[in-house]
Amino acid sequence: MRLLGILLSAVAILFPFVWFPEIAANRDSIALFSQYMGIAALIGMAIVQLIATRLAPVEWLFGGLDQSYVVHKWLGILSMLFLLIHDTVDAEMNSLGRQSMLEELAETLGELSLYGLLILVVITVATFIPYHLWRWTHRFMGGFFLAGAFHYLFILKPFKNGDPLGLYASAFCLLGTLAFAWRLLPASMRPSRSYKVQSVAQTGTALEITMQPQSRPMRHRAGQFAFVSFAGAEPHPFTISNAPDDSGSIRMTVARLGDYTHRLHRDLREGTNARLEGPFGHFERQSSKHDEIWVAAGIGITPFLAWANDMADDSRKIHLFYCVKSEADAAHLAEIRALAERYANLTLHLHESTQSGRITPEDMLARAGLAAETTVVSFCGPKQMRLALKEGFERLGITGKRFRYEEFEIRTGVGLRKFAAILFERVTLPRGLADRLPR
Incomplete structure (x- = not known):
């Protein structure tokens, strides 16, 4: 921050x-x-x-x-x-x-x-x-x-x-x-770009949505996200899961995480108009001499997919730990495996929690054969998993800027249920009203 x-x-x-x-x-x-x-x-x-x-x-x-x-x-x-x-x-x-x-x-x-x-x-x-x-x-x-x-x-x-x-x-x-x-103001009057859905396909348990620009394309960097509105609906943020290219094509991969995303899985069709605002975010791969561990949990694979499509062979070792319940749930798995075959410095570790349980920082360093002193960790996934891994990597000496993540949660609680209860009571019964109610 x-x-x-x-x-x-x-x-x-x-x-x-x-x-x-x-x-x-x-x-x-x-x-x-x-x-x-x-x-x-x-x-x-x-x-x-x-x-x-x-x-x-x-x-x-x-x-x-x-x-x-x-x-x-x-x-x-x-x-x-x-x-x-x-x-x-x-x-x-x-x-x-x-x-x-x-x-x-x-x-x-x-x-x-x-x-x-x-x-x-x-x-x-x-x-x-x-x-x-x-x-x-x-x-x-x-x-x-x-x-x-x-x-x-x-x-x-x-x-x-x-x-x-x-x-x-x-x-x-x-x-x-x-x-x-x-x-x-209508989205068309704010900085935004007009797109059309080119294809909709299932990948693992997620939905792959590819869009083509209808005018000047949005230019993004690998790892960024955008707000997208389909057919004039409320805009929602999704990570752009492809690397930048000359065509301006945008791909987003959407998991079923709520009512809105369930409706997208059910109803979104090719040819649907879309409007994109962005790009946003600073979760980008940084220049460094350190080896890297990328930890993707479920749909958290999306920024790393963009990173992998935007990388080149170099001397740094990159170990991508893709954590899913089972292989059938993994989005874009064939594409990631192809990228790992293409780049000698990229190694994929598919971790299936139903078979192997929870993964730990010690497991990752051991499987990657890396030393904590020379490793940078990047994470994308649920908050509770992030907090647990961050604490574990800190014990091993990977602290501060060597544990990177994007804290994008538009709506979160404050961990204070009593605070919400007090406010509910205050709003429901303004001062003095309770005393005037018939008993």
Whole structure:
């Protein structure tokens, strides 16, 4: 992860403190702290909206779109905590005067924004809620941000919108609004490429989809991914499983991992129109003098397939451990075996867990005949397997940048079931409502 994006986000959230000492004269410090929490939440949510645009500068700032989405998730959760503090701590300033109807509307929209965003955060972190429902509800995030921006602009506060602090916070209102508007544009009006499905074929338990460009092709590097929308449906990210070529052809290999991918397996046909956004990602093979171990678990074979198609013979030894339940499940197995025969430095190890159990770092180094001190490991597969292997390789001395992976999970929980339960309770029964219910 590139620290520049995190540093700039932190500075943006903390910068309002520059103006608060001047505002604090003869005012309630607790109420001012609540005011700051509201502004910090607004700035954080504006940055969240910006990350959601997937624009190239965003990926550059955070060191890859996978890392951008990690920041997106945690910054969204942090902003919700700021909002909860802002709402819980008394922010009223009696000396500011009587509220107008517009200001009362702003207060109402602030409450709507708070509870709406909390519901969406709960749906996001509660990963048992179906993906398609999360995708459908997540599009309301920008609308609730707009309600929060309206709340900020028109409520009574201890400074004017034309003051330096007011202009600073208003700039983030504008940034978040523009980012939300960008995401509302049709895919044809954003940087994207028009493709058509050329072929659909089964490979192992996965679906191989090959697409040809209908205009200027998308140029990618081996190991990158793209968001694809078939027949105007919601875009989903998939790794590009072929190496770049002059034709601009794009191949994606899709496993049955949810409702959407099951429908693709069942319904996708040749000739279907597709629109691609990207490419994204920094999971690329790097120049190094070290020998390499590639660990692919299931559909995690896709970036390594692109790497292998883009490589050449050299002195580095490469051992590809392809981990599947059984050989029948392995996608593109014949192609990988042909590549291993073509390149003397590439060795394929097919690991069938139903026969051999779980594979360990010690097993890999022993089977590859490599020393930990001179080996780089690249992994693509499920998170739990990654964490176990990372810990094992660390014990053997393969640490830091010598264990490479891409942490691309658009939607993940936070490991805090109690946090989700608390938010559900708060959203379901707003303050004071429980006391007014008949018993």
